[in-house]
Amino acid sequence: MAAADRIESLIARMTIDEKVGQLGVFADMVRPFAPDVNPEANVHNAGEVLQQVREGRVGSLFNGVGAELGRKIQKVAIEESRLGIPVILAADVIHGMRTVFPIPLGEAASFEPALAERTARATAIEATAAGLHWTYAPAVDIARDQRWGRGAEGAGEDVVLGAAFAAARVRGFQGEDPTAHDSLVATPKHFAAYGAVAAGMEYSSVDIAPQTLRDVHLPPFKAAFDAGALSVMSSFNDINGVPASANHELLTGILRGEWKFAGPVVSDYTADMELIAHGYAADERDATKKAFLAGLDLSMQSGFYAAHLPSLVESGEVPMEWLDQSVRRMLELKQRIGLFDDPYRSLDPAREADATHIPAHDMLSREAARRSVVLLKNHGGVLPLKTSEQKIALIGPFVQDRENIEGCWTLFGDKARYVTLESGVRAAIGDPGALAVVAGCGLEEALEGGIDAAVAAAQAADVVVLALGEPQRFSGEAQSRTEITLPPAQQALAEAVAATGKPMVVLLRNGRALALSGAVRDAAAIVVTWYLGTQTGHGVADVLFGHYNPSGRLPISFPQVSGQQPYFYNHLRTGRPELPSMTEYKARWRELPNEPLYPFGHGLSYTTFEYGAPQLSSAALGWDDTLTITTHITNTGGVAGEEVVQLYLHDRVASRVRPVRELKGFRKILLAPGESAEVVFTLDRRVLAFTNPNGEFAAEPGLFDLWVCASAKSGEPVQFELRGE
Ligand code: BGC
Numbered sequence: 001m002a003a004a005d006r007i008e009s010l011i012a013r014m015t016i017d018e019k020v021g022q023l024g025v026f027a028d029m030v031r032p033f034a035p036d037v038n039p040e041a042n043v044h045n046a047g048e049v050l051q052q053v054r055e056g057r058v059g060s061l062f063n064g065v066g067a068e069l070g071r072k073i074q075k076v077a078i079e080e081s082r083l084g085i086p087v088i089l090a091a092d093v094i095h096g097m098r099t100v101f102p103i104p105l106g107e108a109a110s111f112e113p114a115l116a117e118r119t120a121r122a123t124a125i126e127a128t129a130a131g132l133h134w135t136y137a138p139a140v141d142i143a144r145d146q147r148w149g150r151g152a153e154g155a156g157e158d159v160v161l162g163a164a165f166a167a168a169r170v171r172g173f174q175g176e177d178p179t180a181h182d183s184l185v186a187t188p189k190h191f192a193a194y195g196a197v198a199a200g201m202e203y204s205s206v207d208i209a210p211q212t213l214r215d216v217h218l219p220p221f222k223a224a225f226d227a228g229a230l231s232v233m234s235s236f237n238d239i240n241g242v243p244a245s246a247n248h249e250l251l252t253g254i255l256r257g258e259w260k261f262a263g264p265v266v267s268d269y270t271a272d273m274e275l276i277a278h279g280y281a282a283d284e285r286d287a288t289k290k291a292f293l294a295g296l297d298l299s300m301q302s303g304f305y306a307a308h309l310p311s312l313v314e315s316g317e318v319p320m321e322w323l324d325q326s327v328r329r330m331l332e333l334k335q336r337i338g339l340f341d342d343p344y345r346s347l348d349p350a351r352e353a354d355a356t357h358i359p360a361h362d363m364l365s366r367e368a369a370r371r372s373v374v375l376l377k378n379h380g381g382v383l384p385l386k387t388s389e390q391k392i393a394l395i396g397p398f399v400q401d402r403e404n405i406e407g408c409w410t411l412f413g414d415k416a417r418y419v420t421l422e423s424g425v426r427a428a429i430g431d432p433g434a435l436a437v438v439a440g441c442g443l444e445e446a447l448e449g450g451i452d453a454a455v456a457a458a459q460a461a462d463v464v465v466l467a468l469g470e471p472q473r474f475s476g477e478a479q480s481r482t483e484i485t486l487p488p489a490q491q492a493l494a495e496a497v498a499a500t501g502k503p504m505v506v507l508l509r510n511g512r513a514l515a516l517s518g519a520v521r522d523a524a525a526i527v528v529t530w531y532l533g534t535q536t537g538h539g540v541a542d543v544l545f546g547h548y549n550p551s552g553r554l555p556i557s558f559p560q561v562s563g564q565q566p567y568f569y570n571h572l573r574t575g576r577p578e579l580p581s582m583t584e585y586k587a588r589w590r591e592l593p594n595e596p597l598y599p600f601g602h603g604l605s606y607t608t609f610e611y612g613a614p615q616l617s618s619a620a621l622g623w624d625d626t627l628t629i630t631t632h633i634t635n636t637g638g639v640a641g642e643e644v645v646q647l648y649l650h651d652r653v654a655s656r657v658r659p660v661r662e663l664k665g666f667r668k669i670l671l672a673p674g675e676s677a678e679v680v681f682t683l684d685r686r687v688l689a690f691t692n693p694n695g696e697f698a699a700e701p702g703l704f705d706l707w708v709c710a711s712a713k714s715g716e717p718v719q720f721e722l723r724g725e
Pocket residue numbers: 092136189268269477
């Protein structure tokens with residue numbers, strides 16, 4: 001039977017309970033993992049879940065793993081349920097399964113979407129081997145406020161970078177053929193504007209201008225759909241007073257009307273239930289009706305759809321055709337990934353056994369780790385360290401730590417394989433006697449005698465490597481902070497060690513930008529190492545000892561102090577810019593200029609690069625033409641290195657105030673010492689477009705500034721004109 005006929009014939013035969021069964025997603029008690037992930041989950045016992053599968057009341061289960069048990073569940077669905085509709089098995093697999101890759105924010109620092117595509121592919125291979133079909137990833141939320149903890153799961157503050165990584169991750173998860181046994185359905189989330197919560201406070205409200213929603217927060221979703229994403233997850237927040245999970249304009253107007261997206265929308269966990277707490281729905285039934293009629297196809301975990309949709313359909317408040325349409329979307333998803341033809345795809349225990357440890361993924365984890373590291377500062381060339389002839393004091397609470405390697409939202413990582421910082425450094429150096437290792441303090445607390453031991457080790461060494469940062473639970477869901485600083489116990493350790501006068505390299509472990517101060521800010525070298533995953537120790541050592549020349553760049557601005565939040569580089573122009581003359585009545589803080597400590601796009605290498613002036617193919621861009629920008633870049637240092645060449649634009653006069661600069665393209669190039677390359681960007685008027693006061697997405701003729709440079713704060717602009725039609 002043709003695919004569409006099969007689905008229509010099923011819908012025609014389904015009871016209303018079977019239909020609503022397809023629209024619920026439940027944490028899975030059949031498999032042992034679920035309670036660890038969602039301890040408060042309103043789930044039933046294994047027998048009950050299997051009985052519900054048998055009765056055709058369960059279309060999907062999530063956050064359990066294991067091919068064998070998945071197979072058992074599927075067998076009940078196929079052989080014992082009336083219509084034999086397969087279940088789809090989902091989980092939050094965000095940046096690795098057994099092998100853990102850098103947190104997505106860290107990986108975005110590579111400025112290599114192709115790398116993210118490879119790590120997502122590896123993740124999909126391991127996840128599907130463990131009996132999963134569907135992941136709730138990638139998170140594509142733009143995070144302009146570093147107080148918000150979930151920035152760690154996305155690609156940072158910039159829309160072009162975010163869109164490129166969103167698309168790459170979707171391609172990686174799903175692969176080329178969605179029916180392949182190693183294809184994992186992607187779910188861009190959280191739709192939408194989840195990262196724009198007021199004051200960076202998780203689950204808070206989003207008061208956002210329509211053009212900011214359109215031009216900043218929606219494009220990564222559009223990019224994910226253009227890359228083929230098969231489902232999407234709504235967000236918890238409201239948008240201008242209407243919860244996203246019951247937002248008709250968003251879930252139906254934009255998603256279906258404008259973008260023609262055909263896949264199912266799943267609620268973020270109990271977002272439908274939360275309409276009551278929002279004060280947007282009076283009770284369960286009202287919440288169900290509002291969420292469903294707005295366009296939310298699937299209800300996760302609350303059970304509201306199963307409980308209330310049948311009576312809403314019977315009373316005529318929800319048309320049966322609408323119910324059928326959501327069921328159709330879910331069945332089409334199952335069809336698209338081949339579950340009707342091969343219900344046991346991705347449920348092969350033999351493949352799971354073979355995939356418990358794939359050595360090539362360790363190599364990829366190491367490569368992704370070192371490519372994600374950002375060298376912020378390297379005063380006096382203190383880095384790279386020498387593998388011999390130097391006594392190194394490796395100090396800090398992260399040095400031997402195994403609990404803060406994987407970063408947030410890693411549920412299934414193979415902890416036995418995690419490489420600590422100490423192991424990585426030991427493996428890199430020749431003489432074990434050249435290394436002293438001291439914790440100095442705990443993650444948040446002083447250790448008795450810790451500082452004395454650290455100071456003694458520093459005094460006996462030639463160079464100190466101090467590993468500091470946020471405990472990993474400081475970032476991720478529900479981890480908003482008011483002060484994005486290091487814990488005081490760690491700062492105290494840094495001050496004491498710095499007082500020895502030894503050259504100090506600070507390694508930061510972080511899931512957001514940090515406001516650095518005192519001895520940390522003044523350290524000779526500062527290296528951002530995020531949470532790098534399985535191969536953390538090796539990846540960091542590769543950079544420390546120059547086996548890999550760092551090439552990461554900041555995907556988020558590092559502010560000077562927490563109070564600057566939200567700080568992002570592409571803010572709008574003000575009528576009273578603070579620079580160049582710093583008088584009182586300017587857009588400025590009393591205490592300091594509103595500049596970052598390290599801007600978006602910043603990152604050093606062990607070599608240096610020189611940029612020529614960008615050459616434009618024409619001083620004017622015709623309305624239907626293309627402009628070519630060619631820039632000569634030379635490696636002027638002594639070692640091979642990669643540079644991230646960045647293209648920024650600024651619209652001088654427009655019908656709406658425009659950002660001071662916006663990233664429009666980037667290229668990563670590798671140059672041998674002394675080597676030059678021409679980096680070519682092309683652009684047309686679509687790149688210059690924005691949402692104008694009439695709500696249209698259009699470019700406007702006039703003058704533009706253009707930079708080809710090494711960060712959002714570097715380079716000299718050249719001008720060009722966009723001519724009218
Ligand atoms: C998170 C989602 C996640 C879901 C299911 C929610 O709390 O916001 O990102 O996919 O739980 O675990």
